[in-house]
Every structure is written in structure tokens, then in C-alpha cells.
Amino acid sequence: MKVRGRGSEFRHGEPEHHVVSVDGLALTVLLRRGARRTLSLRVDERGTRVDAPRGAAIDSIEGFVREHADWIQRHVARIAQARTEAAIEIADGIRLDLFGESCVVRLVAGRRTAGWGDDEMAILLLPAASPLPALERAVRNHARQWFERRVRFHCERLGEPSPPVALSSARRRWGSCSRRSGIRLHWKLALLPVALADYVVAHEVAHLREMNHSSRFWALVAGLYPDWRAARAALRARAGCLPEFVTAADTGGMPGVESR
Numbered sequence: 092m093k094v095r096g097r098g099s100e101f102r103h104g105e106p107e108h109h110v111v112s113v114d115g116l117a118l119t120v121l122l123r124r125g126a127r128r129t130l131s132l133r134v135d136e137r138g139t140r141v142d143a144p145r146g147a148a149i150d151s152i153e154g155f156v157r158e159h160a161d162w163i164q165r166h167v168a169r170i171a172q173a174r175t176e177a178a179i180e181i182a183d184g185i186r187l188d189l190f191g192e193s194c195v196v197r198l199v200a201g202r203r204t205a206g207w208g209d210d211e212m213a214i215l216l217l218p219a220a221s222p223l224p225a226l227e228r229a230v231r232n233h234a235r236q237w238f239e240r241r242v243r244f245h246c247e248r249l250g251e252p253s254p255p256v257a258l259s260s261a262r263r264r265w266g267s268c269s270r271r272s273g274i275r276l277h278w279k280l281a282l283l284p285v286a287l288a289d290y291v292v293a294h295e296v297a298h299l300r301e302m303n304h305s306s307r308f309w310a311l312v313a314g315l316y317p318d319w320r321a322a323r324a325a326l327r328a329r330a331g332c333l334p335e336f337v338t339a340a341d342t343g344g345m346p347g348v349e350s351r
């Protein structure tokens with residue numbers, strides 16, 4: 092079997108980047124070979140992935156990608172659009188909703204850490220020089236406290252003792268629950284409508300009683316959060332693209348690079 096790029100270093104099942112030229116355009120795909128009979132394509136926020144049978148000729152894989160180039164480009168464009176919509180541009184004076192409570196962000200020259208400008212948490216002060224890391228820490232702190240309160244609330248209704256609560260930043264999970272380590276919740280839930288965040292808390296609390304997704308489990312969820320179907324659908328729609336803090340410099344074409 093011949094695979095371009097890594098030569099003898101290539102191991103079965105290990106994905107590798109492969110560039111396919113389509114009408115003069117370079118399309119990068121992540122190629123993974125495995126025990127399968129057909130070629131398959133998937134486009135998500137991580138990129139375009141092709142799963143191929145171990146012995147598939149590279150020409151047939153490239154042909155397959157070219158055949159579906161329009162479809163790939165449509166999906167790539169849709170994801171880029173969703174990413175733009177999920178971007179929260181941080182600038183002095185913007186309003187930021189945390190669990191549905193609005194605060195005004197102020198960028199303050201000379202500050203080194205985030206802090207609240209008042210008792211009502213209506214003004215969030217951030218260092219002007221480098222606001223994003225401080226902002227993430229502030230949102231995480233706030234999220235931890237909010238989650239602990241809501242976990243306690245739902246646990247009391249269910250008659251369960253409150254487990255330890257930790258934050259997560261998993262790529263594709265809003266929350267998880269384990270008997271050993273307790274409940275983990277994604278800190279970015281703070282940036283979604285508050286009802287969605289509360290649904291995730293109710294969902295994970297219900298797992299303390301039922302570690303599965305049986306009808307008994309969903310009955311418990313419905314008792315804690317009656318409108319769970321709508322919340323679940325809304326969260327699924329958003330799972331591909333989590334909210335992302337950016338600064339004006341980022342949106343100017345330097346993704347992930349912070350302004351100074």
C-alpha cells in the first residue's frame with residue numbers, strides 16, 4: 092500500500108493530512124484508513140475527514156473527494172458561517188450575557204486581572220492589554236458558582252445528595268456525570284440562554300439516579316425540567332460551534348491571535 096507524505100512511518104489507522112487539488116484549488120482532508128469496505132466523508136468544525144478501506148488506491152480516494160468537492164465546500168462554508176455567528180467580540184462597552192444576566196464589559200488600562208465593578212455584577216472590568224484570558228477566568232469562576240447552586244437545587248428536588256461539581260471544556264459534551272467524580276459542566280454554558288444551561292444541569296442531576304438514557308431517566312428529567320425536548324434540540328443545534336471570545340484584531344483576519 093502506498094500512502095503519500097509519511098512513507099514508512101505511516102501506520103494503519105493513523106489519520107494523515109492529504110491535499111487534493113480540485114479545479115486548481117487545494118483541498119486538505121484528513122485521511123484515515125481502516126477495516127471498512129466503502130469510502131466515507133465527514134465535514135465538521137475540525138475539518139474534512141475521509142475514511143477509506145485500508146487498501147484503497149490513492150487515485151480512487153482523490154477521485155471520491157473531487158466528486159464531492161461541491162458538497163464539501165458547502166459544508167465548510169456553513170461551518171465558517173456558524174463560527175462567525177458564535178463569535179463574541181469583546182470591546183469596551185459591549186454587553187455580555189452570563190446565564191441570562193447582562194453585564195457591561197469595561198476594558199481598563201493598567202488592570203492585570205478581571206474584577207466586578209459593582210455588587211450586582213453588572214460591570215465586568217477587564218485588563219485592556221489582554222482581556223480574553225482574564226475574561227475566561229471570570230466567566231469560569233462565575234459558572235462554577237452558578238452550577239453549584241443549580242446542582243444543589245435540582246438535587247434537593249430529586250432527594251439526592253449534591254455531588255462534587257467541576258467545569259469542563261470538552262469539545263462535544265455539555266456535561267457528564269459519574270458516580271466516582273460527580274458532575275462536570277461546560278463553562279461555555281454560561282454564554283447560552285439560561286434555560287439551556289439549566290436543562291444540562293437537570294439532565295446530569297437525573298443521571299445521579301439513572302446512569303443511562305432509559306425512559307425512566309427521561310421521566311426524571313421531565314420532572315426537573317418539563318421542556319427538556321426543546322432544550323435538547325437547541326443544544327444539539329449549537330454543539331458544533333461553541334461561543335468563542337474574540338477581539339477586533341481577531342475578526343480582522345487573525346483568528347486566535349490576541350491584540351496587544
Ligand SMILES: [Zn+2]
Pocket residue numbers: 294298303304
Ligand atoms: Zn445524559
